[in-house]
Amino acid sequence: MAWSTRELADLAGTTVNAIRHYHALGLLDEPPRTYNGYKQYGVRDLVNLLRLRRLAGLGLPLAEIGTTKESDATEALRRADTVLREEIERFRRSRAGIAALLRSGAPVDTPPGFEVVGARLAESDRALIHVCTRIHPPATLLRLRLMVSAESAEVRDRFHALTPGASELTRKHLAEDLAHGGAHWRSTVWLEPTESGAHEPSPTRMTQQAFIEALTALYNRAQHDVLRRADVALRAQRRTAGARRTGLGVSPVRSHVPVAFPRPQ
Missing domain, CATH: 1.10.490 (Globin-like)
Known part of the structure; x- marks a missing residue:
């Protein structure tokens, strides 16, 4: 059984452009083509794509995925965890700021921490x-x-x-x-x-x-x-x-x- 790029994307829950991007970065090997030039993907391609999406979903940068060895994966995950923790904190502060503006009715450009008095x-x-x-x-x-x-x-x-x-x-x-x-x-x-x-x-x-x-x-x-x-x-x-x-x-x-x-x- 062989799949086209579109079919592979649908199976993996991603897009054709994402698959092309993985090819361009060398993260996903190019499959054989039919006589008329269409790519033909197999189970191994699907598994490799799902693994890529798993690593990307954990927060590992694509630039690191191709060079990270299994022995270095733990350290790469720790770095990704630090980045995600910082992002979560940034989002938390953003949500708190939005909530304060909505409660006070202050203008959206009110400096952080001054929402209570911003309206006046x-x-x-x-x-x-x-x-x-x-x-x-x-x-x-x-x-x-x-x-x-x-x-x-x-x-x-x-x-x-x-x-x-x-x-x-x-x-x-x-x-x-x-x-x-x-x-x-x-x-x-x-x-x-x-x-x-x-x-x-x-x-x-x-x-x-x-x-x-x-x-x-x-x-x-x-x-x-x-x-x-x-x-x-x-x-x-x-x-x-x-x-x-x-x-x-x-x-x-x-x-x-x-x-x-x-x-x-």
Whole structure:
């Protein structure tokens, strides 16, 4: 009994193209042909094809199947198992992210870990958080999530309602409100060392620059001015608090080069 390529594919539960691919890779020998050029496959070809599909189904790369000896098969399986375990974990994280987005109704581009607050964030804020997820370590991102969640909706809405021509008084009052809570998440002040020494890992020059570039691109000049004023106020609060604790006229907070927000034009 001889089978055509199509019949062999049907018997093995695969496709004609897959069989041709196995031939091209040298994993499956070419069978004899009839006088008119048609391939004729036998039982041995079917068994070899089923073995190939078994190894491929276990996750072994096709490039390894042809070179893996029986004595090396166990190690090849261990490597395949590691790859599959990593893939399963990636799929698990993807499913968890999808579930969180569906529960919260947040936009699909919400950064991972921020799904709960994503629905109430402006596009510019989500974009800034995307940058933060690349430049901050996990411990810092955890604190960032807490700060974003705790931000006043009223202050946030006022900040995003700012137009480039917002008045001096409007900017002043909003900057004061941003600084009122002791820090705001669109700043690097909360990352700086404190008098007690408890702080997040200091941002590098590159991460600071990336943060500032993001602020410059994502917010308008009035918003830049408000953020700059808020940071000035926050640093003043720290100096005052430090002096009060020590009874000195200067704060013992270690020196830090402040991040310079773009000034209004």
